Amino acid sequence: MANKHVNAIVVGAGAGGGIVAKELATGGLSVVLFERGEWPNYDEHPNDELISQRTEVLGSPFGPDHIKNPRVLIHKDGSRQIVTPIKGDYNNNAACVGSGTVSYGAMAWRFMEEDFKLRSVYGQVEGSTLEDWPLTYDELEPCYEKAEWEIGVSGDDTQNPFAPPRKKKQPMPPFEYNQEAKVLKEASQRLGLHPFPIPMLRNSVPYNGRAGCIRNRTCCGFACPVDAKNGTQNTVIPVAIATGNCELRTGSKVVEILIDDRGKATGVNYFDKNDKPQVQTADLVVVSGAAVETARLLLNSKSKLFPNGAGNNYDWVGRNLMGHAYTGAFGLFDYDILDLSGPGATVAWCDFNHHNPGIIGGGLLANEFNRLPYLFTRIRPPESSRWGKEHKEFQRTMFLRTSQVGGPIQELPMFESRVALDPEVKDFWGIPVASLSGERHPLDLFHRANQWRVGNRAPRRGDHGHHTPISAGP
Amino acid sequence: MDELNRRDFIRSATLVFGSVLLFPSCRQQQTIYRFFTPEEALCIIAFCEQIIPRDESPGATDAGVIYYIDRQLSGVFHYDQENYRKGMKNLQEYCIKKYGKTFENVDFDDQTTLLKLLESNQLNEKEWHTGKPGDFFNLVRSHTMQGFYGSPIHGGNKDYVSFEMLRIDNPLVIGQNRYRS
Helix, strand or coil: CCCCCEEEEEECCCHHHHHHHHHHHHCCCCEEEECCCECCCHHHCCCCHHHCCCCCCCCCCCCCCCCCCCEEEECCCCCEEEECCCCHHHCCCCCECCCHHHHCCCECCCCCHHHHHHHHHHCCCCCCCCCCCCCCHHHHHHHHHHHHHHHHCECCHHHCCCCCCCCCCCCECCCCCCHHHHHHHHHHHHCCCCCEECCECECCCCECCECCCCCCCCCCCCCCCCCCECCHHHCHHHHHHHCCCEEEECCCEEEEEEECCCCCEEEEEEECCCCCEEEEEEEEEEECCHHHHHHHHHHCCCCCCCCCCCCCCCCCCCCCCCCCCEEEEEEECCCCCCCCCCCCCCEEECCCCCCCCCCCCCECEEECCCCCHHHHCCCCCCCCCCCHHHHHHHHHHHCCCEEEEEEEECCCCCCCCEEEEEEEEECCCCCEEEEEECCCCCCCHHHHHHHCCCCCCCCEEEEEECCCCCCCCC | CCHHHHHHHHHHHHHHHHHHHHHHHHCCCCCCCCCCCHHHHHHHHHHHHHHCCCCCCCCCCCCCHHHHHHHHHCCCCHHHHHHHHHHHHHHHHHHHHHHCCCHHHCCHHHHHHHHHHHHCCCCCCCCCCCCCHHHHHHHHHHHHHHHHHCCHHHCCCHHHHHHHHHCCCCCCCCCHHHCCC
């Protein structure tokens, strides 16, 4: 039986798709919200580091299936490598209702005013396609406010001197500093920096009919057992469904946007829960599958007017792939600095977001989320052995005595960093998979990070940087 | 009971419980592996014990890391089966030539010296002819870490021995142990 025609299709029930579906459905449009995954569940992988979004060693807790969904990584020398979702180079995001908003650390940053006009602030950057946004902070401010109150944010921007102006405060009070944050706060103030509580999409107090945070230590990378972490899966998507106008179709893999001979999108081809091919028609198609899968879907949607994929007549679809590179530092203490209470990260600094000499952009700093035992085995000072008695001694004494400060940097867009279709590798459903290639710009913060130190009372300091050529994950 | 007392209670309860459960592992038992032959298992058990040796707290053998690796090689890590087979064979050939006995029977300190050579790729192609020795070392090393520090539901970290060593609250009493009075 053919699917009933609807007003709108939204592909992907994640951060963007959930919000669009809710706005369309409450506006009275009939909507089908497609999600390739299923509803997430904390109890499937509780307190299980090896199947978490932090270390996906044995599987990814929220999908996608690690056999059916390969990608191809293209190295600098041109060699190709097939990667699966449980390998870091895959840059996996959660494939479930709510997507990354289920498992994220849930920091709730607003862009600063400079972030909207990087080209104007920093000028043309050689080797980068850096541009200003077509809208300003002032234009977007009301939307930030709406999102903060509908989805739920805790924080206190008055303590952050670099915060952009706001009309209304955040709806919930900030999280109190944990022990690590208290130490870092005082040390950084002595250095003239400006610590403040991190704005979080997490209930510091009960909000919107859901519980307040219980300080569970398996937080970032995991679903929340009491639903105190706010994502689209427990806010806007239930609202959309409650209107009666929105049908959420889980387990459904959209593989092509149907485009007629006049260039208008008329619907999608997809594989349903039972992997049966189906067609859904609509007046409007919204694609919200994040950086990699959105580009892949557009490139796989070839039509008369768009022979190289939807919207790709100028070869810009999938270009300028930017990611999630981190930089930071560790500090070793001679006393227990961690109390292992979730969410772990409670203090942040925006002193280095912009106007750093010799760097385009910069990055925020915050103390790290919950520490995990296996992940910590990879964290060692340069001179320390990675195994044997010395490993064990370090693990035993320093697990609670190591402080980590870091944050995602402002990456610069590069034309050659891109998502493309792989000519050979196909997924379980026979659809060409995404290939990822490119590198980061030498003027971003990552390349300068080794010259930086975070001042504190630590007796020893170690530099640190995750090094992958690109990183388009959550 | 105030908060601190409750936390202490949970911790000491875990300690008592944990030590009682260590006894059965002292008994001689016949183990059936899914991937390893009994001989191969002895080799890898010795290897893992080098990575995380027993000192004042349990080591890789106590934690049952071999069961983690055995189980995962039959499942998610099936693509590493070949690497293990080749690596173990090569390691035993080398040990028999150099020490006249298999790896698990070589002195502990000599095992350490040998694994350092493996780690830093200091064996020549005659001594190690199955890829880079450092790759095999890193493979077993990271699997050992996963088995020792991961959740017991995957086969290792028996009775959460590593969590106890790291002083991680266990069992995880969601919420209750996070409130301060």
